Amino acid sequence: MNINTTKIISLLFFIFSAFYLYTAYQIQVFAFDENAPFNARTFPIYLGYAGLFFSGLKLILPDPNTIKVEHKTLEYKKTAILVLIAIIYGATILKVGYFLTTSIFLIASYYFLGERRWLLMFMLSFPFVAAFMYLLHGVLDIYLRDPFLKMLGVMG
């Protein structure tokens, strides 16, 4: 069966807009603002209706320029792994620290993308991150939280 994914996205957007509109109506405003010409829920309500209108149009109108995506040629697996590595990176960066997690994230990403030149991978991770940290923290005075380096006594 040939499913038009653009229509599915439009349907999802329609449902999302309906949910947004419902939530917009639930916004609590001050009693004196309830009947004001404009309050905190006015603009979101208009947006909700606009979302329903455009996604509804996309659903109803015929789609002559159907986008065909060749799913067989797409690298879903590698992309998913990369997203997963990024999530793990995000989860550990605060607890472990910027330097170690970023360097490991880079090495892991290079590896999963098919790179096997270990020396180059190393050079573009640990020393690279150290140099970048020096630029941000040392030169530009942008604070970087790093419990690991703090524990080692490298960073204050």
Place this chain on the structure above:
Amino acid sequence: MIEGILIGLTTALTFQNIFMVMIGCFFGTIIGMLPGLGPMTAIALMIPITYGFDPATGLILMAGVYYGAVFGGSTSSILLNAPGVPGTVATSFDGYPMAQQGKAGKALAIAAWSSFAGGTLAAIYLLFMAPSLSKVSLSFRSPDYFALMILGLTAIAAFSSKGQFIKAMMMVVLGLMLASVGQDSLSDITRFTFNNMNLTDGISFVLVVMATFAMSEALTIILKRNDPTAAAKQVSLTELGSIRINKEERAKMLKTIPRTSIIGFIIGVLPGAGATIASFLAYGMERNLVKDEEKEKFGKGSVHGLAAPETANNAACSGAFVPLLTLGIPGSGTTAVMLGALLGFGIQPGPRLYMTNPEIFWSVIMSMYIGMVILLILNLPLIPYIARILAVPKNYLIPLILFFSITGIYVMSFNNFDIYLMIGIAVIATFMRLYDFPMPPLILAFVLGGLMEENLRRSLLLSDGSWTFLWDRTLTACILATTILIVGWQIYKTFSKKN
């Protein structure tokens, strides 16, 4: 004005700012030439770094990145037939055939000189136009601003939609919806936070830009890695040929550059149009203006055909600064990113910027000249070396883009939630990109969301809840009429295509 120019020169010519323009042009060129990565990505990646500087320096750095990225985009168009940015698609029409004929160096030199001339001429137009437009825009009222924002959003949707106007309008609405998350600016009532404290201040602009551009572009590149249609047909990156332009070619460029710089600048000023439309229009116009024997050469390596889009796209970049600096309303996705960064610095661009922060206003204009000169000095002799960057393996490029994106959010918030949110938005954006949902309208809408609500609030309160404010003032009515024309044209195009 002379006093302003001197203020601008004093600020722009400090060692730090010249260095920033150089850095910006250099990195912009590198990022811009990588296929799939454009000026918006380049600027987005630079935002966290700019927060370490004062606003003028930060904006100068971003302007340098902008020009560099547009120029860089033309390099990949010419050498790989893979435009780094949509604004350089027209460059590949004649640039790539020229490179295939063994004249890649010459094509790159023509592109560099045309970009330089286009950008410099446009900066001169901007110099004279911006202050007067600033004065005119002081008469703008809330309804005019509201109408202007509607026009900007409709126009960017119309021009960036590749014939899919409704999709682009859906992205506009999505951008406005994302902007509505968090505290209401006037009443402080929280909206759409679902009792999550991390959302109380709203979604960060940098987060949305990084997610929808830098990160989702990186993911798209990986996703489409094996796509046979995306395979680059590569010209030799080591033997580019001479970069010398002969007398005859110079004469041709001298004819093309002035007229296409004007059209590029005018298109750049219009909200939503930008470099892509400018380059295509200039290419088409030039084809009609040249002699018949030159017309035959278009698409086969014509000097006119290469110089026209290159001049126009750089002129459009300068033109896009006019609505940003004078009205506080960005005319393109890239200037929307800049507006977001300016708001991050605590600066509100608009007619008063000219008076309240003259050093920023003028130094940005002055840095454009300096940027153009640096771009030429830096890029012309380095062309053979810069071109080799195109051979950087994606195995390294993609993780580095992800690293810069996540670092950008990390240094801003030190919050895991923001990183997860960014990854989530990036995954959705990547999927939507596959089905041609354009991202620039989303960004412009996200940036304008707060301002739009503010102006609608004022307009409705002043008119006591009546929507008559939309046609009470002639200016508002004219702006809305233009919007209706654009929407009407899009509907006509859709139906005429079907028939």
